[in-house]
Every structure is written in structure tokens, then in C-alpha cells.
Amino acid sequence: MSGKIVGILGGGQLGRMLAASASLLNIKVAVLDVGESAPAKQVVALPSSSDPKLSHIDGSFKDPAKIKELAATVDVLTVEIEHVDVDALEEVQRSTQVEIHPSPGTVRLIQDKYRQKEFLKGKGCPISEFLRVDSNVESVKEAAGRLGLPLMLKSRTMAYDGRGNYVLKEVEKAQEAIDALGNRELYAEKWVPFVKEIAVMVVRTRDGNVVSYPTVETVHKDNICHLVFAPLRSPDPSLSERARTIAEQAVAALDGAGVFGVEMFLIEDGSIYINEIAPRPHNSGHYTIEACETSQYENHLRSILSLPLGSTALKVPSTAMLNLIGASSSMSEIQSVVDVALTVPGASTHLYGKSECRKGRKMGHITLVAPSDAELGARLRPLLQALPGSTK
Ligand code: ATP
Ligand code: MG
Ligand code: MG
Numbered sequence: 001m002s003g004k005i006v007g008i009l010g011g012g013q014l015g016r017m018l019a020a021s022a023s024l025l026n027i028k029v030a031v032l033d034v035g036e037s038a039p040a041k042q043v044v045a046l047p048s049s050s051d052p053k054l055s056h057i058d059g060s061f062k063d064p065a066k067i068k069e070l071a072a073t074v075d076v077l078t079v080e081i082e083h084v085d086v087d088a089l090e091e092v093q094r095s096t097q098v099e100i101h102p103s104p105g106t107v108r109l110i111q112d113k114y115r116q117k118e119f120l121k122g123k124g125c126p127i128s129e130f131l132r133v134d135s136n137v138e139s140v141k142e143a144a145g146r147l148g149l150p151l152m153l154k155s156r157t158m159a160y161d162g163r164g165n166y167v168l169k170e171v172e173k174a175q176e177a178i179d180a181l182g183n184r185e186l187y188a189e190k191w192v193p194f195v196k197e198i199a200v201m202v203v204r205t206r207d208g209n210v211v212s213y214p215t216v217e218t219v220h221k222d223n224i225c226h227l228v229f230a231p232l233r234s235p236d237p238s239l240s241e242r243a244r245t246i247a248e249q250a251v252a253a254l255d256g257a258g259v260f261g262v263e264m265f266l267i268e269d270g271s272i273y274i275n276e277i278a279p280r281p282h283n284s285g286h287y288t289i290e291a292c293e294t295s296q297y298e299n300h301l302r303s304i305l306s307l308p309l310g311s312t313a314l315k316v317p318s319t320a321m322l323n324l325i326g327a328s329s330s331m332s333e334i335q336s337v338v339d340v341a342l343t344v345p346g347a348s349t350h351l352y353g354k355s356e357c358r359k360g361r362k363m364g365h366i367t368l369v370a371p372s373d374a375e376l377g378a379r380l381r382p383l384l385q386a387l388p389g390s391t392k
Helices: 013-024 064-071 086-095 104-111 113-122 137-147 171-180 239-252 296-304 332-341 373-386
Strands: 006-009 029-033 076-079 130-133 151-155 165-168 186-190 196-204 210-212 216-221 224-230 258-266 272-278 318-325 347-351 362-370
Touching (some): 006 013, 006 064, 013 296, 029 064, 064 076, 064 086, 104 113, 104 272, 130 137, 137 151, 137 171, 165 171, 239 272, 258 296, 318 373, 332 347, 332 362, 332 373, 362 373
Parallel strands (some): 006 076
Antiparallel strands (some): 151 186, 196 216, 196 258, 216 224, 224 318, 258 272, 318 362
């Protein structure tokens, strides 16, 4: 293919699907993450005899020395998680020829959700009101006074799966909220009474062109993505295109190539707010592997390697993705859903090869494709019924 070697910071499920996609194009990848058998490392055998120096690296994507070690053996660096050491990436950018996509500056901006919001506001993107707050009761009370209750308090950094969020329903709980968020730097967002959460995956080329995937509906449970449906169904014929335009404009304003996941809220009056942007392939784009002409993973690789982008169009009338979230330390609950999926037409099972199952951990997903929404619903039902806690 391009002959370039791609280094991936992070070896979780997104890196695994990126690596699997790379293998179809003979693109070599090396992965940096802790452990010899991180999910992404399991799908690529290294070192190869043709590149004896190339190997996966056992270490943290927050460790500057390990990032430099990875950079020394690859041509392009990319991320499957935004919580990486950006100082090290900047040093690689200054001192080597290695390209980094998206740019370290973009990753740094997105790492801090408050700065990300300020940036989006400055670019004229629709976002709900937000305020900086200090980690003390007076400041939180003042924010509640200005933005109302409930108030969404968020940690500025290191957030994922809602773990940096606290919904403040009464000001008396301000200290409890600060404690729950671990005394980290905070900001507050006005509560958004959304009717739906939606998302658009956008691919950005190195020279700033953007193309988007169809708008999807995302359904969250306990702050974690539970289900994704595509295409988005709505009585408003303009909604999907409006969401795509908003997402494309936001991503065009960022720097560097790759796929970006734009999470948005739909309000009852039809308006759309951006919630946040992920600088990488995204959970709400898993469905593109089976349901689109080119997956988000392949288009991520194509964009960072300056190859022609593939079509983002849906190739099936209706699709859904069900996340397989750990219910306990046992995989048995997940295995029961997988057992059903194996009998359902149009179901593709993806298990991530994680060493341990934990409550709330993403262990796999199932993508369903169908010739109609009605058929999709019929195919989804037995899977939902097999989930732990289902009342059948
Ligand atoms: P992710 O795993 O997507 O990175 P995260 O930890 O960064 O998650 P957010 O995306 O900020 O968290 O929020 C998680 C969920 O909380 C959202 O998907 C949405 O359901 C809800 N939420 C976030 N912000 C607000 C808000 N201002 N008003 C109402 N609900 C919100
Ligand atoms: Mg997030
Ligand atoms: Mg989110």
C-alpha cells in the first residue's frame, strides 16, 4: 500500500479494529500499550522477518520514553484514545520526520473538555452554556445560580464513559459532587433536556477536507453507549443533513487528519448542540464495518496516509449496534448474548479479547444489518432479551 508504518497509541478495541482494517491493506502497524496481549496486539503478529526492528511496545501511552520508542520505528503516529502524553508527541513532531494525526495540538485541545467547549464556541458551533468552576462549594453554587439545576458538573480532563460527570440536583450536594469528582479541575454545563443523542463520524484529510458518515442515534445507559441506530429516523427531513453539516464544520476547524466522532444532543424544538468530539474512531461508528461502503477504521487509515477516501454511504437499509458491556467479573452474561447472536441473520459479533471482564467494561459489540427497520427490530429483540436484567 503506502509502504508507511503506522504506530497506534493505545491497544484497546478501537486499536484492534484499526489494526484489523490495516491488515487488509497490507499496512503495517505497531501498537503501544501495557501488556503483551492488549486487544490490538492480538490481531497483528510482530516482529516480522521483513522488519526485525518493528515490534509492539509494552508500556503506557502516557510514558514519553515509550512514545519516543514507538516513534523511532514508524512513519505515522495516531491515537485510539485521547488521554495520551501530548508533550511527548510534540517533541516527536519537533525532532523527527514522523507525522502525527490528528495533530498533537488537536489532541491537547480535546483532552480538556472546557478548552474544547471554548474552542467550539469561538468557531460559532452550537453548544449549550457552560462555565468554569473552581473546586469549592461557593463556586459550584454560583454556577448553579447562573445555569440552574440540575447542573452537569464535569471534570475537565481524563473523562470517559461519564466517569468525570456529576449531575447536581440540589446545591446542598455541592461538596459531595466535588469529592465524587476527585477534586479535579471542573467546569459546569447547563443541563440539556435532549430528546435524543445523535452522532456523526467525520473524516478529515490532511488538507482540511471533510466527509461525514450518516447521522446515527445513540442510546446511552448509565452514561455508556448502549445502542446505535442508523440511519437516523426523524419526521424532520432536514435533521440528518443539519447534524452532518454541524459536525463537518466543527471538525474542519480542527487540525490534522483522521476520523473524529462528534457527539450531539437533539432538542425538542429541532435544534442541535455539540456535546463533545473524540479525535479518533468512535463507538458510535463501529456499525460502519458491516453497514457502510468503507468503515471508519479504513477511512481513518486512508486519511492519515493520504490515500483516497472511501465512500461513507450506508450499503444496507437499516443497521444497529449493541454494545456488550460487562455485567460482572464473568463473561457468562456476554456469552449468552453472543450465543443468541450466532443464530440471528445479519448479526456480526465482535469480541475484544480483553483479559478480564468487569462490570461496566466494554467487552465486545454486535452489529445487526437488515433489509428494513421492522426486520431490524425483529432481529434485535432476542438480543435485548438475552441481556442481563432483561425482563424478557
Ligand atoms: P465518553 O465515553 O463519550 O467520552 P464522557 O465521559 O466524555 O463520555 P460526556 O459525553 O460528556 O462524558 O457525557 C456522558 C453522557 O452524559 C452524555 O452522553 C449524555 O447522555 C449525558 N450528558 C452529558 N452532558 C450533558 C448535559 N449538559 N446535559 C444533559 N446530559 C448530559
Ligand atoms: Mg468523552
Ligand atoms: Mg461522550
